[in-house]
Amino acid sequence: MSFNIPSLDELVTRLSHLPGIGRKSAQRLAMYILKSGDGYSDQLVNAILSVKENTQMCKRCFNISENELCSLCSDPRRDGHKICVVEDIVDVMAIEGSREYSGLYHVLGGVISPLAGVSVNDLKITSLVDRVEREDIKEVLLALNLSTEGEATMIYISQLLQSKNIEVTRIAHGVPMGSHLEFVDQTTIGRAIAGRQKL
Amino acid sequence: MYLSKIELTNFRIFKNFKATFDPRVNVIYGSNGQGKTSILEAIYFSVITKSFKTKTDQTVINNEKDFFDIKGYFYNSENILSEQRVYYSKKEGKHAFVNQEKIKNFSYLVGLFPTILLSLEDLDLTYGMPASRRKFLDILLSQLYPSYLFALQKYKKCILQKNKLLSFDDYPQKSEEIEIWNKQLAESGSEILFYRLAFIRFLNKNISTSYNQISKKLEDIKIKYNSTVQDIIELKKGEIEPIFIEALKKNKKNEIKRQTSIIGPHRDDIDFLKDGFPFKSHGSQGENKSFLIALKLLAAKYIFDITAKNPILLLDDIFGELDTFRIENLLKIILNTGQTFITTTDEKKVTSIIKNKSSFLHLEGN
Ligand SMILES: Nc1ncnc2c1ncn2[C@@H]1O[C@H](COP(=O)(O)OP(=O)(O)O)[C@@H](O)[C@H]1O
Ligand SMILES: [Mg+2]
Ligand SMILES: [Zn+2]
Numbered sequence: 001m002s003f004n005i006p007s008l009d010e011l012v013t014r015l016s017h018l019p020g021i022g023r024k025s026a027q028r029l030a031m032y033i034l035k036s037g038d039g040y041s042d043q044l045v046n047a048i049l050s051v052k053e054n055t056q057m058c059k060r061c062f063n064i065s066e067n068e069l070c071s072l073c074s075d076p077r078r079d080g081h082k083i084c085v086v087e088d089i090v091d092v093m094a095i096e097g098s099r100e101y102s103g104l105y106h107v108l109g110g111v112i113s114p115l116a117g118v119s120v121n122d123l124k125i126t127s128l129v130d131r132v133e134r135e136d137i138k139e140v141l142l143a144l145n146l147s148t149e150g151e152a153t154m155i156y157i158s159q160l161l162q163s164k165n166i167e168v169t170r171i172a173h174g175v176p177m178g179s180h181l182e183f184v185d186q187t188t189i190g191r192a193i194a195g196r197q198k199l
Numbered sequence: 200m201y202l203s204k205i206e207l208t209n210f211r212i213f214k215n216f217k218a219t220f221d222p223r224v225n226v227i228y229g230s231n232g233q234g235k236t237s238i239l240e241a242i243y244f245s246v247i248t249k250s251f252k253t254k255t256d257q258t259v260i261n262n263e264k265d266f267f268d269i270k271g272y273f274y275n276s277e278n279i280l281s282e283q284r285v286y287y288s289k290k291e292g293k294h295a296f297v298n299q300e301k302i303k304n305f306s307y308l309v310g311l312f313p314t315i316l317l318s319l320e321d322l323d324l325t326y327g328m329p330a331s332r333r334k335f336l337d338i339l340l341s342q343l344y345p346s347y348l349f350a351l352q353k354y355k356k357c358i359l360q361k362n363k364l365l366s367f368d369d370y371p372q373k374s375e376e377i378e379i380w381n382k383q384l385a386e387s388g389s390e391i392l393f394y395r396l397a398f399i400r401f402l403n404k405n406i407s408t409s410y411n412q413i414s415k416k417l418e419d420i421k422i423k424y425n426s427t428v429q430d431i432i433e434l435k436k437g438e439i440e441p442i443f444i445e446a447l448k449k450n451k452k453n454e455i456k457r458q459t460s461i462i463g464p465h466r467d468d469i470d471f472l473k474d475g476f477p478f479k480s481h482g483s484q485g486e487n488k489s490f491l492i493a494l495k496l497l498a499a500k501y502i503f504d505i506t507a508k509n510p511i512l513l514l515d516d517i518f519g520e521l522d523t524f525r526i527e528n529l530l531k532i533i534l535n536t537g538q539t540f541i542t543t544t545d546e547k548k549v550t551s552i553i554k555n556k557s558s559f560l561h562l563e564g565n
Contacts, residue, residue, distance in 0.1 A: 026273045041490075112379065113360065114360050114361075114363035114364035114367070115359060115360055118374065119370075119372060119376065120372055120375075121372065148353055148356045148357050148360065148383060149360070151383060152360070152379040152383060153359075153379075153381060155378075155379045155382050155383070156376075156379045159378075159379075185205065
């Protein structure tokens with residue numbers, strides 16, 4: 001179905017390219033934008049343009065930033081002896097959301113996957129080793145997804161860092177909060193039990 | 200543990216089908232094309248979430264419909280009823296439910312109600328390619344050990360990645376990157392080997408007796424696990440991984456040259472030997488059949504030994520080439536194991552042993 005109004009149809013098409021947005025949702029969003037008052041559409045357009053214009057990769061950790069260094073790298077309260085290695089900037093947000101971690105980050109920009117055409121050279125791995133050598137780093141925490149590819153990448157990085165005289169750790173795996181134990185697969189339960197903690 | 204009822208919607212020839220089953224033996228009979236095999240296929244689907252006849256779920260949807268729905272009502276060993284449901288449509292994909300609760304990870308379902316299938320396709324076990332023999336081990340052991348299924352899934356994924364990597368031409372980091380896959384392959388592959396070898400040892404201890412029960416013939420039968428890693432049949436758990444790593448190291452150059460991975464359980468095979476010769480070439484068709492029955496009954500026994508549950512046996516149209524004597528021996532054994540489903544076009548073959556009326560389900564007019 002289309003509205004047969006070229007400008008509106010164009011908006012619907014553009015919106016439907018967004019992840020998680022189907023044709024129907026795109027139509028609803030387009031209608032909302034069309035009917036909105038108070039300059040909402042100008043604000044939306046400006047916000048989109050500005051995010052492209054004003055952001056860049058942090059020079060140090062490759063997080064998203066409005067300056068050369070991101071807000072985390074330039075915050076003196078962060079623990080500069082720790083680096084948490086993640087796949088993507090959304091993982092930085094997720095870990096920050098937990099407020100459990102106060103060190104620095106390093107965003108790899110993916111994981112090793114020959115099938116997806118991603119090799120070690122496509123990831124920010126050399127720059128990680130550089131940082132470990134130049135900054136006063138005591139611990140590198142590997143917080144990649146526990147897929148085979150994530151695991152492969154962690155193996156690769158931990159081998160590279162072996163000789164560097166720092167602590168290399170990885171996040172624990174366990175049972176998700178709020179899940180019924182009987183419906184958690186036994187592998188997850190097995191790993192959670194293997195990594196159990198004293199109360 | 201048994202299946203008490205099944206409800207099929209748009210599964211193969213059945214648009215709407217319901218049947219209740221006997222907790223012991225069920226003989227599903229009727230002429231060809233009535234849907235006997237399809238019922239076994241549906242039972243298998245409800246516990247393994249896959250067909251044993253096709254890889255594409257779309258195929259089992261009734262030709263005139265666009266989804267199928269299977270509900271199996273199982274009593275577990277504590278006699279608690281559980282509804283296992285599998286739903287598939289091309290648009291929505293496959294969904295599984297236990298007691299109306301949606302299951303995110305299908306691995307959770309596998310092994311809840313262990314099931315052993317014996318069909319004509321199993322002749323591939325003796326006559327066919329190594330892949331069918333590995334599949335036999337994988338399906339059995341995945342139902343027994345969640346960690347086997349997990350290791351297998353991980354192993355297969357790593358093999359895909361490694362083979363892709365090996366296929367690249369002019370890729371300088373190849374040798375270095377192989378290591379990160381090899382490490383995971385050795386880890387998950389050793390887990391796979393450990394469980395496979397334990398089962399092979401069990402088979403060797405019991406296969407001659409089991410064969411004798413069916414055919415009343417004493418034969419020297421051996422089952423040999425041919426590993427690409429090394430001769431490892433007697434190794435203990437911790438001993439496999441270092442040998443695996445060593446074998447991967449030794450063959451690295453060769454794998455790079457051949458551009459594919461050649462070491463590991465995905466390349467292993469089993470030999471079935473009678474008097475030292477392969478069943479394939481030295482056994483008659485009837486002997487092959489008897490051997491396969493003995494093998495599958497032992498798989499069921501293995502499940503019982505480990506889990507104290509008798510698995511559900513699905514025997515699809517297996518009476519061809521078997522004389523009355525062997526059929527009767529088989530039925531007598533079956534009467535002493537778990538719930539069994541037998542399909543046949545000729546129910547008279549079983550009525551000398553199976554007399555219970557509730558054991559018979561006649562299919563006609565489909
Ligand atoms: N997807 C399908 N939709 C409708 N009919 C099917 C489908 N798949 C198979 N059939 C038909 O179902 C019939 C029963 O098959 P099957 O279960 O193998 O019968 P049986 O084992 O009793 O010989 C066959 O005649 C076949 O043509
Ligand atoms: Mg059939
Ligand atoms: Zn930064």
